[in-house]
Amino acid sequence: MRGSGRGIARIGGGQFRCPLCGLPQDRVATLEHDWVLLEPGMRVPAHLVPARHRWIELSDGRVAMYGVCPVDGTQRCRIEHRLACAEQRRPDLWPCLTTLRDENKRMARRQEPPPPPGDDPLPDVG
Numbered sequence: 001m002r003g004s005g006r007g008i009a010r011i012g013g014g015q016f017r018c019p020l021c022g023l024p025q026d027r028v029a030t031l032e033h034d035w036v037l038l039e040p041g042m043r044v045p046a047h048l049v050p051a052r053h054r055w056i057e058l059s060d061g062r063v064a065m066y067g068v069c070p071v072d073g074t075q076r077c078r079i080e081h082r083l084a085c086a087e088q089r090r091p092d093l094w095p096c097l098t099t100l101r102d103e104n105k106r107m108a109r110r111q112e113p114p115p116p117p118g119d120d121p122l123p124d125v126g
């Protein structure tokens with residue numbers, strides 16, 4: 001793992017190295033006077049990014065959560081590095097699909113197993 005043991009190393013220009021994977025990430029101010037760490041050099045069409053994970057850039061350099069629905073097909077957005085980091089656990093990006101997957105898992109467990117292939121001899125019926 002690159003960067004392990006070095007902590008957060010600032011590499012200039014608002015970029016920091018991820019302490020987990022060692023790759024650079026952009027530290028950008030949000031409208032809410034907070035900071036978010038974004039994947040550098042990446043502008044993804046908003047419709048390809050799950051809702052509540054779409055950051056759009058404002059003219060003053062800050063970012064804001066994109067909440068337009070339905071999504072404007074031309075809108076590009078940025079994504080948080082933690083969504084793309086190979087060393088971090090991903091959040092549940094599609095909760096409704098997770099619920100469906102869990103329900104399908106339960107349904108699959110409830111199904112009766114098929115009878116084992118038998119090589120038992122046929123009963124003697126006379």
Ligand SMILES: [Zn+2]
Pocket residue numbers: 018019020021022023081085086087088
């Ligand atoms: Zn990382």
